[in-house]
Amino acid sequence: MNDKIDTSYLETLLGYNARRASLTIISRFIERMTEFDLRPVDFSVLSLMGHNPGITSRELCNSLNILAPNLVMFLKVFEKRGLVARTPHPTDGRSMGLTLTKKGQKLMQKAEVAALESDASAAHKLSPSEQKTLMRLLQKIYKTETTD
Amino acid sequence: MNDKIDTSYLETLLGYNARRASLTIISRFIERMTEFDLRPVDFSVLSLMGHNPGITSRELCNSLNILAPNLVMFLKVFEKRGLVARTPHPTDGRSMGLTLTKKGQKLMQKAEVAALESDASAAHKLSPSEQKTLMRLLQKIYKTETTD
DNA sequence: TATTGTTATACTCTATAACTATA
C-alpha cells in the first residue's frame, strides 16, 4: 500500500517503534475487551482493585498515572454496573476502600484470562523466550523512571 | 510511593508493559521537542516529508495512521510557520506534493539529531545490543499486522 | 463512480481550578 514511502528513518527511533507496537497490541486488546465492556483503563483499575482489596482512589491514581477527577467518573460507572463496592476506610474518614463485588470478581476472572490470550495473539510471531526478553527490556525502560 | 500496592499481575501483560514504556519514552521525547515547537505527530509528518519529497497528504495519512481531516490543520500550521511548501502534483490535479522548505529542512536536521539523543537517554539503562534487540522485537510485533 | 483534499463538527481522553470534609 505505502510501497514507495520510505519510513526507514522513523524505524530507527525507539519511540516510534514503541508507539507503533504499543498501538498494535492495545487495539487488539480493546477489541477483545468489548465483550466485557471494558476499556484498557477500566481493566487496569479493576484488576488492581482485585489484586489489592481495599485500595483507595489515591493509590489507584498514583499507581496507574490517572488524575483523580477522571477516576471519579470511572468509579461511578463501576458502581452503577455493580462491579465495585465502596466501604468507609477503617482509620481515615476521608478515604473509601474499594473492592470488587462478586460480580466484579467473576467478570475480572474472565477478563484477565482474555487479556493474556490477547497478549499471546499479539505476540504470536515471537518465541516464548523473545516474549520474555521483550517484557524485561520494556520494564527496564519504564522502571528506571521516577514516577513524577 | 506506591510501596504496598501489588502491580505484579499487570506487569505480566505485554500490553501494559508496552504502554508504560512507550509513555516513558514519548514523554521524554515531547519534552525534548518543545525546543522546536513540535509534537510527536508533527515530527513524524515533517520527517517523512523530508525523507520523501513530494509526498501527498493521502500517503502521509496512510503511513502514519492519521485521518485526513486532522492532517489538514497540521499542514496549515506548517505552512504558516514556513516549514512546508505545497506544489501542484505533476500528474494528479487533485493532489498536492508536499516538501520541506529550506527552513523546514534546517529545523528537521536539528530535530532528528535531538530525537536520536532523546531515544538514547530514554534507553540509557539498556546495552547497545539490548537496544537493538528491543527494536527488532517491537518491529516484529507491529509489522506482522495489516495496516487496515 | 471513486478519490483527494477540505470543512464542520462530535466525541473521547486528559488536564486544571475550585470546593467539601476530614486529618
Added chain:
DNA sequence: TATAGTTATAGAGTATAACAATA
C-alpha cells in the same frame, strides 16, 4: 495547613459526515 474525594469545565486528540474538485 494539608490531603481524599468531588464537581465543573477546559483543552487536546481523534473520529464521522458531507462537500467540491478532479480522476
